[in-house]
Structures are given as structure tokens and as C-alpha cells.
Amino acid sequence: MGVLDGKVAVVTGSGRGIGRGIAMLYAAEGAKVIVNDPGVAVDGSGHDEGPAAQVVNEIKEAGGEASANFDSVAKFSGGENMVKQAVDTYGRIDIVVNVAGILRDRMVFNMTHQEWDDVIAVHLKGHYNTIKPASVLMRQQRYGRIINFSSSSGLIGNTGQVNYGAAKAGIGGLTRGVARDLGRYGITVNSISPGAATRMTATVPDAARDLRAQAGVSGAASNAPVQESAFLRRDPDDVAPMAAFLASDDAWNINGQIFYVNGSRVGLTNHPVPEDGVFKPGLWTMPELDDAVHNVLLKDKKNPAPPREDVEVPGRDVDAKSLA
Ligand SMILES: NC(=O)c1ccc[n+]([C@@H]2O[C@H](COP(=O)([O-])OP(=O)(O)OC[C@H]3O[C@@H](n4cnc5c(N)ncnc54)[C@H](O)[C@@H]3O)[C@@H](O)[C@H]2O)c1
Structure with a gap:
């Protein structure tokens, strides 16, 4: 008996990295999984059906059920196809996990319009593109789980990532907004801000990490209360258990939250509220x-x-x- 027995899930970007770990654990927990991944490079270029096909093979070899999808989340038709494939193949859609992502890091003054548009399209619009078609069916069946992927780059800020940070902050806002649209129908919508060593993080040069750390903006993971390095294993598979828990029945009342998951440390982000206020009658000088x-x-x-x-x-x- 798995916690996701009988459930049908779409996991975007699950041919590699964090998404792969989630697809594998979901299948091991009894879910039937659409493994979506067009197998692009970190910058979004190219196309390779190998990674998604490989994950599907591994799931089947382990006795699970999975089907590959090679659409891009950046297109609305891509999101629609994934949801349709879940319904056509397994009869329903219960869970959407939006993990797909690319990077086009550049200082804002050097950024091209294309770099801005492409990153927003995969991350922010990519989330909308799967959530919109899935939400129609989830609302009808009065059940669903949506799990998004944000980043400390969006929640805190990072050098050279205005396109990515804006998209990831947008995903925070989208998570809180969609949670309010869908919560009443028995659907939960949460987000994970992960930390893991993948090919994506390998693209960030050590010099940039050092600069960010010196400026005190190295990210929430290093500012979190628990500092023990034993917790920071940075294995991409470490993110999967929280993604499975959020999809389980036990998480029925967890909605509109953003969790940090880094190694075996799980944290909750605070909701942005005014920290302090000053007041005077009339206009300020x-x-x-x-x-x-x-x-x-x-x-x-x-x-x-x-x-x-x-x-x-x-x-x-x-x-x-x-x-x-
Ligand atoms: N690794 C980290 O520390 C970290 C930190 C913060 C946020 N994130 C986020 O977690 C998610 C997973 O990152 P990762 O580190 O596993 O990266 P990764 O590069 O290992 O995997 C991302 C996968 O997404 C796929 N993908 C890219 N564009 C796509 C598209 N248009 N449609 C469908 N799939 C597409 C890629 O082919 C790739 O297999 C991303 O959203 C990323 O922004 C990761």
C-alpha cells in the first residue's frame, strides 16, 4: 500500500534532477505517472526523448506504471496534452507537479528580450499552462493536488537572475492565488523551494556563489535556523518525500504554503506581511x-x-x- 495508490499524476520536467526523483517515488507509492520532459539543455535549447523514456523504463522495471510525454510546458497546448494524456491513458488526473525549469542567467543590463521571455515562458507561464486545464477537471471531481516549484532566487533575490527570480516570485503569488481559487473544491495548491545539486545548480559559477554569500544573499537555506551540514545532503531525490506527502490524503488541509526543502531539512516560508509601520497625520516631509x-x-x-x-x-x- 502506497500513499498515492490509484492516483494519476503529471510531473513536468521529470526526465532529470528533482522531477525524476518525484516521478520515481510517486510510482513507488502507487501513482500512475505521466513523465513529461522534452529533454532540453539547461538553457532550454535542443530536444531529447531519452531522459523521459529512461525514467519510464526505470519505473516499469520497478513494477510501476508510467507513460512518457515530450511536450514543452512553455506552450499552452503542451500543458493541455499532458493532462489529456493522463486522462486518456489512466482515466483521470489527480496530481500536477510543476518541476520543469531552465536558466538564462544574465545581469539585467545585458539581458536580451528573448532570455527574459523564454524563462518566464517555461517557469511562470509553464505553471499556468498545466494548472489551467487540470483545474477544470479537478474542480469537477472535487479533488486535486497541485505542487509548484519556486526558488529562493525569487523569494529572496539573486544576482544575474532577474528573469528567473521574477518567474519564481510569480510562482509564489500564483500558488497563493490559485490556492484561494481552488481550495473550496477540495484541491490543495502548495509550492516547494528546493535546494539540490543538479546540472542546473552546477551552472552557477563558484565565484558567483562566493559573491552572493559575502553580500549575505546566499539564499534562505543558509539563513535557516538549522545549520547542521548533515542535513544538507543536496541529493535531488531528497525533495521527493515532501512532494509525495503534499500529494497524500494526510495533507488535505495544507493549502497555499511555500516550503523550503533542502536535503533532509524542511522549512516553511513566512507570508510577506508588513514588518513594521510608521505613521503620522498628514503628508510626510x-x-x-x-x-x-x-x-x-x-x-x-x-x-x-x-x-x-x-x-x-x-x-x-x-x-x-x-x-x-
Ligand atoms: N536544484 C536546485 O537547487 C533548485 C533550486 C531552486 C529551484 N529549483 C527548481 O527546481 C526545478 C527542478 O530543477 P532541477 O535542479 O531538477 O533542474 P534540472 O535541469 O536537473 O531538471 C529540469 C528538467 O526540466 C526539463 N525542462 C526544461 N524546460 C522544459 C519545458 N519547457 N517543458 C518540460 N520540461 C522542461 C529539462 O529537460 C530538465 O530535465 C526547477 O523548476 C528549478 O528552477 C531547483
Whole structure:
């Protein structure tokens, strides 16, 4: 008996990395799985049916049920085809896991419009493209599980990833919004912000990681309360148990949440709410805002990306003198 016995799942981008681990565990837990993956390179180029076909073979060899799909989530027809394939092959659709992803890292001033559009299309629109057709059927059957993939790059911010970060932050907003649209019909919608060593993270140069760490923006994983390195195994398969739990009946009342899953550490993100407030009757003057923003709202808060020393910054001298 598995926790997903009889369930039918679409797992996008499950030919490799984190998605592969989820497809394998879902099948081991009794789900019938549509293994979607067009087998593209990290930047989204190319097409290779090998990875999805291989995962389907491995699932079948282990006694599970799976069927390969090679559509791109970036197209609405791709999302529709995956859901249709689930219904045509296995009779229904219960679970959608949106794992597919690409990277086109570039500083914003060098970014091409294509790099922006392509990353938004796979991640943000890719989530919509599967959720929309699945939600129609899930609403009718009064049951469903949707599990999305965000990132600390979107929830916190990262250098050179404005396209990816914007999409991943958008997925946070989409998760909370769709959860409110569908929760009343017995459907849950949650998101995972993972950390794992895959070919995707291998593309981030060590120099960039060091810079981010020095600036104190290395990501939520390193800021989380539990620091023991034993928990940070970074194996992509470590993300799968949480994705299976969220799809199980035991998670029926967990909705609209974003979880960090990194190695064997699972965390919950807080909902963005105003942290602090300042108030006065009437309009603020600039000197009053200078005082309130610096000395109340941002007291003890660090600028995640301060100007370099060699950059002449109007205002920095004034602050330096007033501190002296
Ligand atoms: N690995 C991490 O530490 C990490 C951190 C934060 C977020 N994420 C997110 O987790 C997810 C999985 O990442 P991963 O590290 O396993 O990456 P990965 O590159 O190993 O796997 C991603 C898979 O998505 C597939 N894919 C790409 N474009 C697609 C498309 N248009 N349609 C369908 N499939 C497509 C690729 O072919 C690939 O097999 C991604 O959404 C990623 O942004 C990963």
C-alpha cells in the first residue's frame, strides 16, 4: 500500500534532477505517472526523448506504471496534452507537479528580450499552462493536488537572475492565488523551494556563489535556523518525500504554503506581511522620511547589494560625516 495508490499524476520536467526523483517515488507509492520532459539543455535549447523514456523504463522495471510525454510546458497546448494524456491513458488526473525549469542567467543590463521571455515562458507561464486545464477537471471531481516549484532566487533575490527570480516570485503569488481559487473544491495548491545539486545548480559559477554569500544573499537555506551540514545532503531525490506527502490524503488541509526543502531539512516560508509601520497625520516631509525609514523601518537591516567603494555615491558622504 502506497500513499498515492490509484492516483494519476503529471510531473513536468521529470526526465532529470528533482522531477525524476518525484516521478520515481510517486510510482513507488502507487501513482500512475505521466513523465513529461522534452529533454532540453539547461538553457532550454535542443530536444531529447531519452531522459523521459529512461525514467519510464526505470519505473516499469520497478513494477510501476508510467507513460512518457515530450511536450514543452512553455506552450499552452503542451500543458493541455499532458493532462489529456493522463486522462486518456489512466482515466483521470489527480496530481500536477510543476518541476520543469531552465536558466538564462544574465545581469539585467545585458539581458536580451528573448532570455527574459523564454524563462518566464517555461517557469511562470509553464505553471499556468498545466494548472489551467487540470483545474477544470479537478474542480469537477472535487479533488486535486497541485505542487509548484519556486526558488529562493525569487523569494529572496539573486544576482544575474532577474528573469528567473521574477518567474519564481510569480510562482509564489500564483500558488497563493490559485490556492484561494481552488481550495473550496477540495484541491490543495502548495509550492516547494528546493535546494539540490543538479546540472542546473552546477551552472552557477563558484565565484558567483562566493559573491552572493559575502553580500549575505546566499539564499534562505543558509539563513535557516538549522545549520547542521548533515542535513544538507543536496541529493535531488531528497525533495521527493515532501512532494509525495503534499500529494497524500494526510495533507488535505495544507493549502497555499511555500516550503523550503533542502536535503533532509524542511522549512516553511513566512507570508510577506508588513514588518513594521510608521505613521503620522498628514503628508510626510523628506527629512521625516529620512529619519523614519533609516532609523525605524530599516534599523539593523542590511543593504543586500551596496555600491562598490569606487563608485561615487551622492548621499554616502553626508551619512559618513553624520556618523563620525
Ligand atoms: N536544484 C536546485 O537547487 C533548485 C533550486 C531552486 C529551484 N529549483 C527548481 O527546481 C526545478 C527542478 O530543477 P532541477 O535542479 O531538477 O533542474 P534540472 O535541469 O536537473 O531538471 C529540469 C528538467 O526540466 C526539463 N525542462 C526544461 N524546460 C522544459 C519545458 N519547457 N517543458 C518540460 N520540461 C522542461 C529539462 O529537460 C530538465 O530535465 C526547477 O523548476 C528549478 O528552477 C531547483
